[in-house]
Amino acid sequence: MIDGHYGDEDLYPQVFFLRFERRVDRSGGPDACWPWTGPLDAKGRGKTNWHSMALRPHQVAWWQATGDRVIGYETCLHHTCELACCCNPAHLEVLTRSEHMALHNAKRY
Numbered sequence: 001m002i003d004g005h006y007g008d009e010d011l012y013p014q015v016f017f018l019r020f021e022r023r024v025d026r027s028g029g030p031d032a033c034w035p036w037t038g039p040l041d042a043k044g045r046g047k048t049n050w051h052s053m054a055l056r057p058h059q060v061a062w063w064q065a066t067g068d069r070v071i072g073y074e075t076c077l078h079h080t081c082e083l084a085c086c087c088n089p090a091h092l093e094v095l096t097r098s099e100h101m102a103l104h105n106a107k108r109y
């Protein structure tokens, strides 16, 4: 359900962030991976949602850390640590979709 309120500032995310944080394991310290402890998909990526919008936990982590909701077709958040469910913003970087695909293709093939 995407209604007219989607994207409005009145959907203030603090409560959502609090619930999100309870499901992130930060026990390793600031430099460690912070695994999502909530539901995962078949590829080991976390799943959550903000209202009716499906989000990856690392997208939420980036949003919380930077105030920037980098969720779009053309923009990707890449895990420099390669743990797909990691929620440490220090392990994420913003890439364009083509940069991201090139990076992963170079690694895998």
Ligand SMILES: [Zn+2]
Binding pocket: 032, 033, 034, 081, 082, 083, 086, 087, 088, 091
């Ligand atoms: Zn990590």
Ligand SMILES: [Zn+2]
Binding pocket: 077, 078, 079, 100, 104
């Ligand atoms: Zn990536």
